[in-house]
Every structure is written in structure tokens, then in C-alpha cells.
Amino acid sequence: xxxxxxxxxxxxxCGEVTxxxxxxxAATLLNEGLRIQRHLAVGDNEQDIIGALNDLGRISDAVxxxxxxxxxADDMTSRAAARSTGRRLIINEVARNHxxxxxxxxxxxxxxxxxxxxxxxxxxxxxxxxxxxxxxxFHLMHNGCFMFFMPGVPSEMLAMLKETVIPFIxxxxxxKRSIRxxxxxxxxxxxxxxxxxxxxxxxxxxxxxxxxxVTFPSIRVTLRAEAENPEAATGLxxxxxxxxxxxxxxxxxxxxxxxxxxxxxxxxRENSMTLSLAESCSGGLISKRITDIPGSSGYFLExxxxxxxxxxxxxxxxxxxxxxxxxxxxxxxxxxxxxxxRKCSGADIGLAVxxxxxxxxxxxxxxxxxxxxxxAASDGCWTKRFQFNGNRDEIxxxxxxxxxxxxxxxxxxx
Amino acid sequence: xxxxxxxxxxxxxCGEVTxxxxxxxAATLLNEGLRIQRHLAVGDNEQDIIGALNDLGRISDAVxxxxxxxxxADDMTSRAAARSTGRRLIINEVARNHxxxxxxxxxxxxxxxxxxxxxxxxxxxxxxxxxxxxxxxFHLMHNGCFMFFMPGVPSEMLAMLKETVIPFIxxxxxxKRSIRxxxxxxxxxxxxxxxxxxxxxxxxxxxxxxxxxVTFPSIRVTLRAEAENPEAATGLxxxxxxxxxxxxxxxxxxxxxxxxxxxxxxxxRENSMTLSLAESCSGGLISKRITDIPGSSGYFLExxxxxxxxxxxxxxxxxxxxxxxxxxxxxxxxxxxxxxxRKCSGADIGLAVxxxxxxxxxxxxxxxxxxxxxxAASDGCWTKRFQFNGNRDEIxxxxxxxxxxxxxxxxxxx
Numbered sequence: 001x002x003x004x005x006x007x008x009x010x011x012x013x014c015g016e017v018t019x020x021x022x023x024x025x026a027a028t029l030l031n032e033g034l035r036i037q038r039h040l041a042v043g044d045n046e047q048d049i050i051g052a053l054n055d056l057g058r059i060s061d062a063v064x065x066x067x068x069x070x071x072x073a074d075d076m077t078s079r080a081a082a083r084s085t086g087r088r089l090i091i092n093e094v095a096r097n098h099x100x101x102x103x104x105x106x107x108x109x110x111x112x113x114x115x116x117x118x119x120x121x122x123x124x125x126x127x128x129x130x131x132x133x134x135x136x137x138f139h140l141m142h143n144g145c146f147m148f149f150m151p152g153v154p155s156e157m158l159a160m161l162k163e164t165v166i167p168f169i170x171x172x173x174x175x176k177r178s179i180r181x182x183x184x185x186x187x188x189x190x191x192x193x194x195x196x197x198x199x200x201x202x203x204x205x206x207x208x209x210x211x212x213x214v215t216f217p218s219i220r221v222t223l224r225a226e227a228e229n230p231e232a233a234t235g236l237x238x239x240x241x242x243x244x245x246x247x248x249x250x251x252x253x254x255x256x257x258x259x260x261x262x263x264x265x266x267x268x269r270e271n272s273m274t275l276s277l278a279e280s281c282s283g284g285l286i287s288k289r290i291t292d293i294p295g296s297s298g299y300f301l302e303x304x305x306x307x308x309x310x311x312x313x314x315x316x317x318x319x320x321x322x323x324x325x326x327x328x329x330x331x332x333x334x335x336x337x338x339x340x341x342r343k344c345s346g347a348d349i350g351l352a353v354x355x356x357x358x359x360x361x362x363x364x365x366x367x368x369x370x371x372x373x374x375x376a377a378s379d380g381c382w383t384k385r386f387q388f389n390g391n392r393d394e395i396x397x398x399x400x401x402x403x404x405x406x407x408x409x410x411x412x413x414x
Numbered sequence: 415x416x417x418x419x420x421x422x423x424x425x426x427x428c429g430e431v432t433x434x435x436x437x438x439x440a441a442t443l444l445n446e447g448l449r450i451q452r453h454l455a456v457g458d459n460e461q462d463i464i465g466a467l468n469d470l471g472r473i474s475d476a477v478x479x480x481x482x483x484x485x486x487a488d489d490m491t492s493r494a495a496a497r498s499t500g501r502r503l504i505i506n507e508v509a510r511n512h513x514x515x516x517x518x519x520x521x522x523x524x525x526x527x528x529x530x531x532x533x534x535x536x537x538x539x540x541x542x543x544x545x546x547x548x549x550x551x552f553h554l555m556h557n558g559c560f561m562f563f564m565p566g567v568p569s570e571m572l573a574m575l576k577e578t579v580i581p582f583i584x585x586x587x588x589x590k591r592s593i594r595x596x597x598x599x600x601x602x603x604x605x606x607x608x609x610x611x612x613x614x615x616x617x618x619x620x621x622x623x624x625x626x627x628v629t630f631p632s633i634r635v636t637l638r639a640e641a642e643n644p645e646a647a648t649g650l651x652x653x654x655x656x657x658x659x660x661x662x663x664x665x666x667x668x669x670x671x672x673x674x675x676x677x678x679x680x681x682x683r684e685n686s687m688t689l690s691l692a693e694s695c696s697g698g699l700i701s702k703r704i705t706d707i708p709g710s711s712g713y714f715l716e717x718x719x720x721x722x723x724x725x726x727x728x729x730x731x732x733x734x735x736x737x738x739x740x741x742x743x744x745x746x747x748x749x750x751x752x753x754x755x756r757k758c759s760g761a762d763i764g765l766a767v768x769x770x771x772x773x774x775x776x777x778x779x780x781x782x783x784x785x786x787x788x789x790a791a792s793d794g795c796w797t798k799r800f801q802f803n804g805n806r807d808e809i810x811x812x813x814x815x816x817x818x819x820x821x822x823x824x825x826x827x828x
Contacts, residue, residue, distance in 0.1 A: 013450050015441030016627045018434060022455070027429030036427050037462060041436070041453040048451060055469065195486040211458075212486055213425040214567070222430065277719075283705025284698030287719040291697025294773055294806055302725035305691075305701040305717035307710075311759065315716070315729065345725065359708055392708055 001173050003029065004038040004060040006052055008067035008077055009152055013043040021066045021157055028161060032170055033179040033226070044068060049080035057084075057145045062169055064161070067152030069135040071118050078120055078138075081149055085142040087122040094127055095119040095136040102134040128164045132156045139168070146172075177207075179226050180233040182241045185254045186219040187405050194219050197247045201240055208236055216394070217401050218260065221248075253408055261289050264404050267411035268299040275407070276347035277303040278316055278337040280328065281355040281371060285400045301345045306337070316340030329354050334372035335383045342376045350376040351407060353399055357392045369395050373403055375410060415587050417443065418452040418474040420466050422481035422491055423566060427457040435480045435571055442575060446584055447593035447640070458482060463494035471498075471559040476583055478575070481566030483549040485532050492534055492552075495563055499556040501536035508541055509533040509550040516548040542578045546570045553582070560586075593640045594647040596655045600633040601674065601819050602665045608633055611661045615654055622650055630808070631815050632674070635662075667822055674818050675703045681825035682713040689821070690761035691717040692730055692751040694742065695769040695785060699814045715759045720751070730754030743768050748786035749797045756790045764790040765821060767813055771806045783809050787817055789824060 005025050011017040019041060026036045040056060042048040049068070056063045068077030082089045096119035121127065121138050128137030128150060137150040137160050148165045150157045186194055191214050198221065202210035207226035212219060223244060225237035245252060254263040268275065277287050287303030290296050306312045309323050318336045326332040334354050342350025351374070358368025369390070374383040384406075388398040419439050425431040433455060440450045454470060456462040463482070470477045482491030496503045510533035535541065535552050542551030542564060551564040551574050562579045564571045600608055605628050612635065616624035621640040626633060637658060639651035659666060668677040682689065691701050701717030704710055720726040723737055732750045740746040748768050756764025765788070772782025783804070788797040798820075802812040 012437070013440055013453060014444055014625075015437035015439070015450075016625055018432060018437050020432060023426070023429035023432050025429070026427055030428055035457075036429075037456070038466070039427060039455040042451070043449075051473070052452070059465075192485045209424075211424045211428075211430075211488060213423075213431060214484075215431065216567075220425075220430070222425075222428075279698075282702075283710070284693075284701030284717050284719065287698030288696075288702045291719070291721065292807070292810075294771075296697070297721050297775075301722045302729070303698050303719035303721070304729075305698065305705070305719070307705065307717070308715045308759075311716035314758075315718075344728075345722075357708075361711075393706070396706075 001034065001062060001169070002037050002060045003034055003062045003064065003169070004040065004056045005036055006056055006063060006065040007039070007041040007152070008044065008049055008052075008065065009041075010043045010074065012041050012067070021152060021154060024154065024158060025064055025066075025161060028158070029166070030179060030181070032166060033177050034169065034173070044074040044076060046076050046080050046083070049077060050084040053080065053084040053147070057142055057147065060145055062146040063148070064165060065147065065149045066157050069118065069137065069149065069151045071134070075117075077149060078122065081138075081140070081147070082122040085122065085140060085147070087124055087140070089120045090123055091116060091119050092121040092127065092136070093119075095121055098130070098136050099134045102130075128160050130156050131159055131163070137164075139165070177226050177228060178230045178233040179224060180230070180237045181222055181224040182237055183223075183256055184221045184241075184244060184248060184252045185258070185260070186221060186248060186251050187217065187253050187260065187401060188251045189219075191219060194221060194248070194251075198244055201244055201247070206236065207233075208240055217398055250409065250412070253405060260401060260404050260408070261292050264290070264408050264411070265293040265296060265299075267408060269295070271411050271414060272299070273348040273411065273414070274299050274301050274346075275349045275351065276301045276341045276345035278341040278350065278352040279303060279305050280307060280312075280337075280353060281357045282353045282396050282399045282403070283307065283357075285396055286351070286353065286403050289400055289404065301347045302341075304341055312337065315344070317344065329356055329366055329370060329372065331372050331374075331383045331385060334374035335376070335381050338374035338376035338383070339381055348377060349407070349410070351403055352376075353403055355386075355395075355399060357395045357399075359392065368392075371395070371399050371402075373399070373406065375406055377410070377414075415448065415476065415583070416451050416474045417448055417476045417478065417583070418454065418470040419450055420470055420477060420479045421453070421455040421566070422458065422463055422466075422479065423455075424457040424488065426455050426481070435566060435568060438568065438572060439478055439480070439575060442572070442580065445593070445595055446580055447591055448583065448587070458488040458490060460490050460494050460497070463491060464498040467494065467498040467561070471556055471561065474559055476560040477562070478579060479561065479563045480571050483532065483551065483563065483565045485548070489531075491563060492536065495552075495554070495561070496536040499536065499554060499561070501538055501554070503534045504537055505530065505533050506535040506541065506550070507533075509535055512544070512550050513548045516544075542574050544570050545573055545577070551578075553579070591640055591642060592644045592647040593638060594644070594651045595636055595638040596651050597637075597670055598635045598655075598658060598662060598666045599668045599672070599674070600635060600662060600665050601631065601667050601815060603633075605633060608635065608662070608665075612658055615657055615661075617654075620650065621647075622654055624654075631812055664823065664826070667819060674815060674822070675706050678704070678818050678822050678825070679707040679710060679713075681822060683709070685825050685828060686713070687762040687825070687828070688713050688715050688760075689763045689765065690715045690755045690759035692755040692764065692766040693717060693719050694721065694726075694751075694767060695771045696767045696810050696813045696817070697721065697771075699810055700765070700767065700817050703814055703818065715761045716755075718755055726751065729758070731758065743770055743780055743784060743786065745786050745788075745797045745799060748788035749790070749795050752788035752790035752797070753795055762791060763821070763824070765817055766790075767817055769800075769809075769813060771809045771813075773806065782806075785809070785813050785816075787813070787820065789820055791824070
């Protein structure tokens with residue numbers, strides 16, 4: 001079944017608001033084994049809307065439209081729908097009562113003549129009930145294409161999509177195929193390397209596809225299996241997933257929707273170890289990400305953002321000789337910071353970061369992106385030098401990700 | 415000039431990743447007085463891409479395409495572009511050298527055979543240089559329509575859009591009207607309050623429009639003046655801007671693209687004061703945002719993320735009585751933290767935060783969102799209790815914004 005989506009609204013086409021409905025609809029339908037072929041967005045302009053409806057109607061079996069059903073003058077989807085399908089706009093009594101009822105129920109909404117505008121529905125169409133708002137949706141069939149019209153408010157749209165639109169569509173899909181998907185999250189190798197590691201796993205001819213998506217600095221690998229029944233799809237996916245995990249080894253820090261921060265948090269909970277941080281160039285970013293996770297107070301003791309040298313010596317008891325001889329951005333300073341914060345705080349693991357995020361403070365031998373990360377624990381202290389590329393923000397992001405990934409790898413082995 | 419955008423990628427059409435490029439391009443073009451008529455998105459399917467290019471090419475004078483120029487097998491935009499415009503794909507030596515050069519420059523990226531794929535460019539097209547990545551873009555003219563192809567990585571795309579695509583388009587727009595815009599950034603009042611404060615400023619009939627866009631927790635007010643010549647537009651805008659600034663007073667923390675962090679940083683540089691932070695519930699987020707700004711080491715001494723009570727007593731010399739009598743989340747603890755970090759670090763200003771981000775650790779009298787912020791300086795110490803609404807992430811974000819805004823207001827008066 002060829003399905004398209006259409007988002008209507010000046011705020012979308014002007015870039016004032018990001019269109020999230022398109023993605024929500026696509027993801028929700030995909031779970032039903034239904035793919036979106038095309039997504040289109042146009043502004044609040046009747047001719048543009050009519051043109052979009054005609055074009056999508058021509059190439060699709062179903063079009064899901066959101067936006068432009070509000071009470072104000074710039075909401076003209078209903079009229080455009082009527083025009084493009086050769087219908088008349090008439091007051092729908094059920095819709096009118098719904099608008100009245102909801103208007104009384106919902107605060108800050110006066111019942112004004114405009115209210116009736118939301119009750120104007122094209123003839124020969126069925127209502128899509130809206131449990132969460134005033135605007136009723138409607139659907140109609142035109143030249144063999146089902147068209148579903150819903151308001152753009154995400155919460156209203158989603159309820160109507162799940163309760164009316166999807167059941168209506170799935171009931172009409174001839175022996176629909178089952179789709180199962182599995183996601184692996186990767187940190188370390190670049191896109192090309194991941195692609196090479198996974199070479200030959202995808203078998204489109206057997207309904208097994210593979211998508212690689214870079215969401216800096218992480219990479220999302222999504223395996224998608226399509227088959228005639230759920231069992232076949234699951235089996236197809238299982239085999240491919242196992243192979244992918246085996247190939248990617250410990251580059252894969254999590255599966256599904258679990259982020260790096262949550263993966264690290266889970267390991268700290270399992271190992272019941274405690275952590276303290278000493279950050280210089282990352283300026284608190286690592287502490288921030290550790291404490292993003294609820295319950296982090298269970299294993300995170302403290303984070304010291306020792307930006308000034310005096311803070312390094314006072315808070316981390318770092319020998320001034322080290323700062324004078326090697327400088328604050330040095331392997332020696334990094335390990336002294338890691339050992340210092342571990343000792344002072346009494347944590348099991350002390351992790352420290354010092355480097356040059358730039359653009360200031362760079363030099364020949366220490367360009368922007370020079371970062372030393374050190375991990376101190378009961379079984380030793382290790383320090384690595386990294387050379388990250390990018391702007392200040394990217395360098396700090398890579399510093400935090402690399403530190404978290406190092407913690408993850410250390411905890412996995414203990 | 416009729417301009418359309420096309421986003422290519424399975425991750426977009428499957429709802430895995432939200433398409434932000436479409437909005438970025440639309441907003442950037444609008445500042446040049448150019449409107450997007452249609453936005454289209456399709457997956458990594460050659461036939462769908464060709465169909466989209468044909469359809470948009472038919473109705474547009476220019477099409478801006480993003481995505482599908484990567485090195486992997488599922489990147490097929492170049493081939494689709496060649497097919498749909500009747501061109502051949504050939505190795506472009508300039509592009510090949512660029513890929514090689516960038517591959518060496520960017521770390522974690524091996525030069526593999528895949529590299530040459532990114533150097534395959536349709537014949538009779540011009541390159542769009544990519545200063546930030548391996549994939550060159552290209553543009554061509556087909557049946558009277560300009561087509562611009564760029565990679566989907568937002569940072570790479572935006573640079574190419576501004577440096578090559580927009581100058582190319584604007585140079586070809588016949589006597590376009592002048593548009594000037596001015597943006598004010600607001601923190602404090604809600605959208606409805608801002609709307610009321612600015613009542614009557616917009617005069618659409620005279621080409622002066624006003625856009626209010628909520629980007630939590632800040633509000634962007636954009637005034638846009640459209641006239642036949644630059645002078646008229648500037649004059650129209652000036653008067654309205656002055657009035658808006660007068661109405662919004664100190665709710666307005668910056669204008670244009672300057673963020674809250676930069677506004678605060680500028681004030682610290684002017685006043686040559688120093689800052690130290692003691693954070694509990696915000697977990698390093700405020701330090702992170704202060705140090706996001708290059709040169710922050712000039713005024714930021716240290717940030718202590720004192721998550722555990724022992725860290726509070728040891729690092730901030732807080733009397734254990736205070737913790738026992740009033741608890742860590744209390745006005746007394748907040749002011750002790752602010753005074754403590756100021757004294758220990760020798761900073762001019764000590765700012766401290768303690769509260770409950772939730773969902774854990776909540777109680778009857780201290781629900782999630784209870785946050786105490788304290789500012790200690792030479793002329794006194796002030797502590798305020800806030801009750802923020804939202805999830806853990808939103809509460810922490812509001813805590814950081816409110817703290818930064820307080821620093822801004824304090825520095826403005828000194």
C-alpha cells in the first residue's frame with residue numbers, strides 16, 4: 001500500500017517550528033508494517049494545498065494530512081480538501097456539537113462564530129473523532145485514494161491516528177507484511193568502517209534491509225526484516241542481529257533507545273562502584289551527562305571543574321611542580337587529577353580530563369583538540385592522549401563521549 | 415521565485431530522526447526574502463528520489479536537496495540525480511582530491527574504496543565546496559530549474575547553503591523586495607504575556623510582521639519588515655524594534671543570534687569579575703554552559719558538583735549542623751554553598767544551586783522542581799526558592815537558565 005503524508009502550515013514551511021508529526025506518523029505506521037513513501041509539506045496557501053492533495057492523491061493509495069483545521073482564517077485545509085475533491089463544505093451537526101462541547105470543556109477558548117468554521121466538513125466524508133481537542137478530523141475517498149485529515153496538534157493527531165486512521169487502513173491492507181526492526185548504537189568507528197564491518201548482512205532480496213545513520217558522534221545501525229508473518233520476520237531479524245553484534249563487538253554500547261549515559265549508569269548500578277570526576281576542558285559536561293540519569297546520586301560522589309590552576313592544586317592536591325614542569329594540559333597533570341579526585345573523594349573510580357577545546361590557548365605541539373583523559377582505580381591508573389577534530393563544541397562533545405565510553409569499557413571488565 | 419526543498423533518507427521517512435534541515439533552510443532563505451513553496455521527503459530508494467526530483471523540478475525554479483551523498487551503499491542521490499537529468503556519473507578530480515584531503519584531516523576515517531564513490535558527480539554540473547566534510551555538493555540546471563545537492567549533515571549543509579547556494583540564488587532573483595528582520599530573545603514571561611506586551615506593534619498591512627517562537631525555555635521574537643528598497647525596510651524595522659525593546663525591558667537578554675550564555679560571558683568580560691559555582695541538582699550543567707564560551711577561563715575559576723553531603727562539607731566547608739537541621743535542599747544550605755564556594759575559591763561571585771530534579775527524592779513539602787538558588791558577592795548574599803514544573807531534564811534546564819539570568823541581572827547593575 002502506497003502511503004504519503006502531508007503537513008500543512010506556514011510555521012513549518014518558514015522553519016519557525018520543526019515538523020514532528022511527519023516522523024511520529026511514519027514511526028507509528030512502521031510498527032504496523034506500513035511504510036511512508038513520500039512526505040510533503042506546504043504552507044497555509046489554498047492553491048499549494050490543492051496542488052499537494054492532487055499530486056499525492058495521484059501516486060498514493062492513502063494520504064495522511066495534518067494541520068490547517070483550526071478556527072482561524074489561515075486554517076484552510078477543509079476548503080482546499082473540498083475543492084480538490086469536487087465536494088461542497090457543509091455544517092456537520094456532530095462536528096458542531098463536538099466543537100461546542102469541547103469549547104466549554106477546554107479552558108481559554110471562547111465559543112465564537114469561528115467555532116462553526118471547525119464544523120464545516122466536506123460532503124461525502126466521515127468524521128475522525130478528536131478526544132483531545134475541538135477540531136474534528138475527517139476522511140474521504142477520492143479517485144481510489146483514502147484521504148485522512150487531522151489537526152496538527154501532536155497530541156490530538158496521535159490519538160486520532162491510533163484510534164481511527166490506523167485501524168481503518170490496516171483493515172484494508174491485503175495480507176499485510178510483518179516488519180520487525182532492531183537498532184544497535186555504535187561509538188568509535190566512522191560510518192565507512194561500520195559499513196565495511198556489516199558488509200553482506202543486508203539481504204534486500206530477502207526483505208532484510210540495513211540503515212546506517214550518523215547522529216554525531218554516535219552511529220545508529222537499524223536492521224529491518226520484512227516477511228509474510230511475524231514469526232518469519234522475527235527469525236530473519238534474529239539471525240542478522242546476532243551476526244551484526246558479533247561483527248561490531250564492543251563498539252556497540254547499547255541497543256534500541258538506550259543512550260550512552262544510560263548504558264554507563266546501568267553498569268555503575270550493577271558493579272556498585274562509585275565515581276568522582278575532575279574536569280578541565282570539558283567544563284562540567286561529563287558531570288552533567290552522568291547526572292542526567294535519575295538515581296545517579298547512588299554512585300556519583302562529586303565532579304570538580306578545576307578550570308584555574310589554583311583550583312587544581314587546592315582541590316586535587318596536585319603538586320605545583322607538575323603544573324610548572326609539564327603544564328596543565330599534560331599526561332602527568334591528567335593522571336595527577338584522576339588520582340587526586342579519587343583519593344580526596346574516596347571514590348572507587350576517578351576520571352579526569354584536561355585539554356584544549358580552543359580556539360584560545362593553542363600551540364604548535366598542543367593544537368585545539370589535544371585532550372588527555374586519565375582513569376584511576378584500585379587496579380591502576382591509565383592515561384591516554386587524544387587528538388579530536390572539530391570546533392570547540394564538537395571537541396568537548398567527543399571528550400565527554402570518549403570518557404563515558406572508557407568508563408563503560410572499564411566497568412564491563414570488572 | 416518558486417523554491418522547493420527535498421530531504422532524502424530512510425531515517426527521515428521512517429521517523430527515526432527528525433528532519434531539521436528543512437526548517438533550517440526555510441528560515442535561512444526567509445531572511446533573504448525567499449520563501450519555500452514545497453518541502454518533500456523520500457527514503458533511500460532510487461525510484462522515489464528520481465520521482466521526487468522530476469515532480470519538484472516541474473513546479474520549481476530551484477530545488478534544494480539534502481542527504482544521500484555519503485560513502486555508503488544506501489547513499490544514492492548522485493546516481494538518481496544523474497538518471498533524472500539524463501547525465502552520466504563520472505569521477506570528478508577536484509571532488510576526489512577533496513575527499514582524500516578531508517579523509518586524512520578528519521580522524522577515525524579511513525580512505526577506503528568507498529571514498530571514490532563520493533567523488534562521482536553528474537556531468538555538466540558545478541561543485542558546491544564543503545569546508546566541513548568529505549562529501550562535495552554539486553548543482554546543475556535541468557529544464558530551467560536549478561538543482562542544488564548537499565549532504566544531510568546539518569553543519570556541513572548550512573555552511574554550503576550560506577557560502578554557495580544562497581549567493582547563487584539571490585544573484586538570479588529579479589528585483590526582489592527587501593526584507594530586514596530583527597530578533598529579540600526573551601526569558602521569563604510566557605508566550606501569552608509576550609504576545610500581550612507586543613500588542614499592536616505588528617502592521618502586516620505595512621509589511622511589518624511579528625513572529626513569536628517558543629524555544630523552551632526561551633522565546634524568540636522576530637520582527638520582519640518588507641519594503642521596495644533596503645532603506646525603507648530598515649526604517650520600518652528600526653521604529654518597531656525600538657518600541658519592542660522598550661516594552662520588553664530587561665526580559666530581553668539579547669538580540670539576534672546571541673544566546674544567554676554569550677550575553678552573560680560578555681558582561682563578565684566587561685565587569686572583569688570572577689565566578690565560581692557550587693551545583694547540586696543541576697549536576698554541572700551551569701559550569702558546562704559557562705565554559706561553552708571560548709575565553710571563559712578568564713573569569714570562571716571553578717565549578718564544584720557537590721552531589722554527596724560529604725562533598726558539600728569537605729569542599730564548601732558547610733557546617734554539618736546546617737545539613738542535619740535544614741537538609742541539603744534548603745535555603746540555608748544554598749546560601750552556605752554560595753558563600754562557601756566564593757570564600758574557598760576567592761571569586762567575586764559565588765553562585766550555588768541545590769534542589770530536587772526528581773523523580774527520586776521528592777517529598778510533600780519538597781516536590782520535584784523545588785530549587786534553591788543563592789548568589790553571594792561582596793555586597794551581600796541572596797537566596798531564592800523556585801518551584802519549576804516539568805520532567806527532570808526540564809527542571810535542570812530551567813535551573814540553569816534562571817541562574818544564568820540572575821547572574822546577568824546582577825552584573826548589569828554592577
